[in-house]
Amino acid sequence: MSVATQTMKKFVNAPEDVVKESLAGLAAAHADLLRVDFENQIVVRQDAPVAGKVGLISGGGSGHEPMHGGFVGRGMLDAACPGEIFTSPVPDQMLAATKAVDGGAGVLHIVKNYTGDVMNFKLAAELADDEGIKVESVLTNDDVAVEDSLWTAGRRGVGVTVILEKIAGAKAEAGGSLAEVAAVATKVNDRGRSFGVALTSCVTPAAGSPTFDIGPDEMEFGVGIHGEPGRRREKLKPVSEVVAEMTEAIVSDLAPASGARLLAFVNGLGGTPLIELYLVYNELAKQLADRGLTASRNLVGNYITSLEMAGVSITLVELDDELTALWDAPVHTPALRWGT
Amino acid sequence: MRQWFEGSAVALHEQRDYLTQLDAAIGDADHGTNMDRGFASVVAKLEELDGATPPGKTLVLAGSTLVSTVGGASGPLWGTALRRAGRSMGDGETFDGAALALAFEAALEGVVELGAAQPGDKTMVDALEPAVRVLRERVDGGSTVEQAVTAAREAAEEGMQATVPLQASKGRASYLGERSIGHQDPGATSTVFILRALEQAVAERP
Numbered sequence: 001m002s003v004a005t006q007t008m009k010k011f012v013n014a015p016e017d018v019v020k021e022s023l024a025g026l027a028a029a030h031a032d033l034l035r036v037d038f039e040n041q042i043v044v045r046q047d048a049p050v051a052g053k054v055g056l057i058s059g060g061g062s063g064h065e066p067m068h069g070g071f072v073g074r075g076m077l078d079a080a081c082p083g084e085i086f087t088s089p090v091p092d093q094m095l096a097a098t099k100a101v102d103g104g105a106g107v108l109h110i111v112k113n114y115t116g117d118v119m120n121f122k123l124a125a126e127l128a129d130d131e132g133i134k135v136e137s138v139l140t141n142d143d144v145a146v147e148d149s150l151w152t153a154g155r156r157g158v159g160v161t162v163i164l165e166k167i168a169g170a171k172a173e174a175g176g177s178l179a180e181v182a183a184v185a186t187k188v189n190d191r192g193r194s195f196g197v198a199l200t201s202c203v204t205p206a207a208g209s210p211t212f213d214i215g216p217d218e219m220e221f222g223v224g225i226h227g228e229p230g231r232r233r234e235k236l237k238p239v240s241e242v243v244a245e246m247t248e249a250i251v252s253d254l255a256p257a258s259g260a261r262l263l264a265f266v267n268g269l270g271g272t273p274l275i276e277l278y279l280v281y282n283e284l285a286k287q288l289a290d291r292g293l294t295a296s297r298n299l300v301g302n303y304i305t306s307l308e309m310a311g312v313s314i315t316l317v318e319l320d321d322e323l324t325a326l327w328d329a330p331v332h333t334p335a336l337r338w339g340t
Numbered sequence: 341m342r343q344w345f346e347g348s349a350v351a352l353h354e355q356r357d358y359l360t361q362l363d364a365a366i367g368d369a370d371h372g373t374n375m376d377r378g379f380a381s382v383v384a385k386l387e388e389l390d391g392a393t394p395p396g397k398t399l400v401l402a403g404s405t406l407v408s409t410v411g412g413a414s415g416p417l418w419g420t421a422l423r424r425a426g427r428s429m430g431d432g433e434t435f436d437g438a439a440l441a442l443a444f445e446a447a448l449e450g451v452v453e454l455g456a457a458q459p460g461d462k463t464m465v466d467a468l469e470p471a472v473r474v475l476r477e478r479v480d481g482g483s484t485v486e487q488a489v490t491a492a493r494e495a496a497e498e499g500m501q502a503t504v505p506l507q508a509s510k511g512r513a514s515y516l517g518e519r520s521i522g523h524q525d526p527g528a529t530s531t532v533f534i535l536r537a538l539e540q541a542v543a544e545r546p
Contacts, residue, residue, distance in 0.1 A: 061370075061411075084377075086368045087412045115511045116413040119454055123407065123416055152514035207360055207369045226368040228515040 008208040015205035019062045019084060026069055030334045033073040040096035041089070043069040043080040048101045054172040054181045055079070055101030058110035058165060059094060060117055061086040063204070064225060066335035067162060067304045073333030074340070076169035077110075085204050085307075086226045088116030094124030098133055106134035106178035108185065110165060112157025113141035136182040140164060142194045142315065144253040145222030145230045156224050159267050159315030160192035162303045163327075166336060170329035184326065188317060193254040195246045196230070196313035198223035200271060202306045221245070225269070225306045225313075239276075243283035246314050251291060256318045261296035262288065263327060265315040270305035272312055277301065280312050297327055303335065341398040342386050343544065347537030349379035355533055362526040366513040370412060371526040378410035378418070394433050399426030399443070413511060414527060417451050417464065418534075424450035437479040437488055444472045444492075455510065459499075462508035462520060464527035471496035471535055489542045493535040500528040 012018050023043065027036040036043050049055060058068045059081025068080035078101035083089035098107045107128070111121045121137060128135045140157030168185040176184070198220040201210035211227035214220060219242070222230020256262065266281045268274070281300050288295055296319060304313070317323070330339030352359070352375045360372030385405045386398060393401075403422030406415050428446035429435055435443070448468055457463040459470075474495040478488035503525035508514045513525070 083411045084370065084374070087370045087374055087410075088415075090408050090411045090415060092408045115455070116411060116416070119413055119416040120411060122454075146515060152517070153510055153512065156515070204369050206373045207364060209364075211364055211369050224515060226512070228368070228512060229519055 008203060010203075010205060012205055015208070018205050019082060022062070022065070023069065023082065026334065033332065033334060034069075037096065037100070040093055041082060042093055042097045042100065043072045043082065044097065044100045045072050045074070045078045048078050049103035050078070051103045052105055052175075053103045054105045054176060054178050055098070055103060055107040056110065056165065056169055056172055056181070057081065057094065057097045057101060057107060058161070059083065059089045059097070059121075060112055060114070061088060061226070063202070063307045064304050066302075068165070070335035071162070071165050071333050073331070075173045075329060075331035076165055076333045076336065085206065088114065088120045091120050091124040091127055094121060095127045095131075098124065098128045098135060099131070102133050106136065108168065108172070108178065108181050109135055109137040110161065110168070110185065111137055111139050112161055113139050113154050114156065115153050134178060136178055138164070138168075138182055138185040138189065140189050142189060142192050143224065144193045144195055144249050145224070147231065156228070158196065158225055159194040159265055159304055159313050160189055160317065162267075162299075163192060163263060163265060163315065163317050164188040166331060167323055167326045169331065170326040173329065174326075184322070188323065191254075191323075192315060192317040193250045194313055194315040195249045196223045196225070196269065196311060197221055197242060197246060198227070198230075198269060198306075198309050198311035199236070200308075200310040202227050202270070202309040204307065222249075223309075223311060225304060227306060227309065239279050240283050243280055243314070244287055247284060247287040250314060250316050251293070254316060254318065256293060256316075259292055259294070261294050261319045261324070263297040263299070263317040263319050263323075264288065264295035265299045265303075265317070267299075267304055267313045267315065268302040269309040269311035269313065270302060271308040271310035274301065277312060280314070284314060297324065341395045341402075344538050344541040345379060345382050345386060345402055347540050348534045349376075349383045351533040351537050352376050352379050352530060355530075359526050359530055362524055362529055366508065366516055366520045366523045367526060368512055371414060371530065374410050374412050374414055375530050378406045378415060381405050381409040394429075394431050395435055396426045396429030396431060399423070399429060402426075413455070414464075414530070417455055420450040420454050421447035421468075437483070437485045440485060441472075441476045441479045441488075444475055448472045457510040460506060461510040462503050462506040462513060462525050462528075463510050464525070464531045466503045466506070466525065467496040467499040467528035467531040467535075470499040471531075486542055489535075489539050493532070493539045496528075496532045496535045500524065500532045503528045
């Protein structure tokens with residue numbers, strides 16, 4: 001049974017123009033930080049390429065805003081390649097972005113583990129190699145909701161991607177080499193895990209109807225950012241119980257050292273108000289304290305979304321001194337800004 | 341070749357919503373729009389060619405266009421398939437059944453290499469692999485190109501129907517686990533539409 005409120009009600013002109021017109025708005029609002037190359041459909045840091053700095057690019061389907069275009073700017077990404085809604089961008093975009101940000105120190109491709117993203121970035125890296133640009137790729141696959149990695153395309157890249165882009169971006173800004181930036185990026189992914197829960201479905205503008213049906217009293221436990229189903233469908237419960245189960249799923253898989261300092265990231269999936277996200281953070285802080293863990297850094301808000309899906313994801317990254325310092329370093333992008 | 345892609349584009353446009361619905365059930369609801377956009381771009385690109393372009397070159401151009409316009413997984417997969425097929429055909433001005441069978445084998449090899457999917461994984465390979473196998477058997481057995489392509493299309497349809505009870509283990513549908521059982525794979529379905537268009541193009545060729 002569909003939820004009655006999920007009809008095709010959107011602020012659009014035409015479904016096929018949504019991505020381009022949204023990019024035009026991003027460019028108009030943040031001309032000081034970035035520019036949009038409409039021919040290649042890429043978002044590029046205003047002062048790219050930065051001579052001698054490793055370039056960072058990422059990309060993926062649109063519909064997850066502010067990821068990735070909202071993370072282009074000083075201390076984070078040099079370029080983003082937005083695909084159609086929930087559809088991987090094409091190698092031509094990634095090659096154009098790679099060329100636009102190559103300041104002579106090589107380029108890091110940040111790829112979320114989805115079949116299409118992986119294939120298109122692979123073809124793009126081959127094309128960049130043909131043009132003599134050094135490229136390293138790092139894959140994010142932090143979604144512990146995917147239990148059976150042997151029989152699936154593997155764990156999906158979700159919330160860790162945001163944290164990784166910030167930390168690797170700081171490493172590049174500080175003059176790290178391509179190998180060093182790739183190493184710290186890999187470290188973030190290795191030390192991070194995520195889990196998401198949805199209360200309603202997203203509605204892609206092209207389909208015009210909910211991607212999945214969910215009852216008014218149900219939640220999808222372990223949902224993906226494109227509405228991929230999770231571990232199970234169950235009845236809605238108080239947030240304290242939901243967050244306890246999410247925390248357990250993450251912590252049992254991450255197995256942090258006792259007394260570990262964590263970056264606790266509570267992320268809205270697009271349709272959940274901030275007041276509820278702070279309820280989730282409140283429960284998460286209690287859960288961590290019960291386990292002797294400390295949230296020494298946090299992020300709360302809508303950063304990796306799934307259109308209008310009501311839902312939340314929790315990401316935990318086990319920090320050390322290096323990661324903490326890089327997280328604290330200045331960043332200036334449309335969606336994340338501090339220290340500057 | 342051009343007729344094949346024009347036929348494919350018409351079919352994929354007509355079936356766009358159907359493919360998207362199949363994809364919404366077990367994927368992310370973009371397969372129909374992606375394939376429609378890609379093959380429409382291929383037709384537009386091929387219109388720029390003069391009539392004397394060899395079939396192999398046409399295939400390579402069609403494949404490159406798909407890679408450049410579709411995104412997702414189907415763009416690189418079909419793009420690689422057509423480019424490999426085109427390279428296998430070379431510069432010959434025409435092709436016979438043997439060349440077509442070789443080209444399809446090259447296409448399948450490209451898809452399997454990039455996607456790492458095997459028959460039974462509930463992907464386009466479940467339609468393409470039997471089609472390629474039957475095409476080869478019929479061509480070697482002395483069938484005409486028309487007969488061989490028809491048999492290949494029938495094999496693809498059987499493969500497509502056989503995806504219904506399968507549990508996906510590649511691509512986005514794999515996240516459903518057992519919940520992917522009972523749904524027909526959209527990639528295998530679009531493969532059948534493309535082979536139907538080939539069958540028609542072969543039957544109508546001058």
